[in-house]
Amino acid sequence: MIINKSWLYETDCQLFYLINKHNRLMLPMQYITHLGSAPLTIIPLLSLLLLTSGDMFTASIAAMAALITSHLIVMVVKHRTPRYRPYVSLKEAYVVKKPLKDHSFPSGHTTAAMAACTPFILMFPAYSILFFITSFLVGISRISLGLHYPSDVMAGWGLGFVSGVFFYAAVVALMS
Template sequence: MMKKFLFKFDDYFINIFNKRIKNSYFDKIMFYSTNIGGAISSTIISITLILFGDEEIRFFGFELLVAIVFSQFFVQIFKRTLGRQRPYKVLDDINTFGIDMKDYSFPSGHTTASFCMATIISINYPQLLTFAILFAFLIGISRIYLGVHFPSDVLAGAMLGVVSAFIVHYYFQWPVQLLHNIFTMIEL
């Protein structure tokens, strides 16, 4: 029953985001915005904050970095354990944009990283909540639009990102503090 529901859910939303709204304007927006949400871009943003921020921003950068690493650890476990093929490998009539990825589809790592960042940003800087969440949604939708993820991959990635961020912020601060202290000692 649940499998049937997920199939209908995926089919309905992939039809909307990958086929119905497709146009040349969205092609550009989705292609470029999707890369900002990846773990590599998120890590670069975190490291930039650590290297060039003041004390508060540096700590925030370490929290982002720890949360992203934490979330991506679980992304890789799920991808390797479940081995779900990407939509463009199993669906015939999908817009692929020439992207060919070697890893598995579930959950979306880009969506996980972007929602993880959005949650950490929103917790620390509530005034940026709307911007952060909208940007994370854009990245999640871009993954469906580009045909590299099923909507359920994106939904799972969003939930994993949010949960990971909350765990790091509220229950797993010791590695953040440790990294911050080490960096501060090295910098002196």
């Protein structure tokens, strides 16, 4: 397991405690975190693929491709990067009642939220703040609930964003 007492790890822990110590946020965060779950990303995207056309359809294809690809990458990275979740390593971490058993790096929920939102951010800039806030809050919820370190979440945002940009560009190029 990766437990390195480096400056980076110590900073990660300090940021974790800064966000996680607000345990009164756990109830709303338990709902917000589901915005990055499989049902709440896949079902809306499938619905958009079936019911829309034009730019919405294009963004939906890109989002679905980014979501699937980034999920596969997350699975591989989690398997190859055996990092304990914060509630296992940090004694003072607040955690939800039913914690997860798999590894923490990177955050899959955060990756999914950002991968699904990025094509819509790019296609519909007038609504980009809503999509950005959604993916941001999913990431913060993962830390607040004691399930991820900030670096897990930042890696998820990065992976989701890169996947979203790549597939947005690819789908737009293919459909034009």
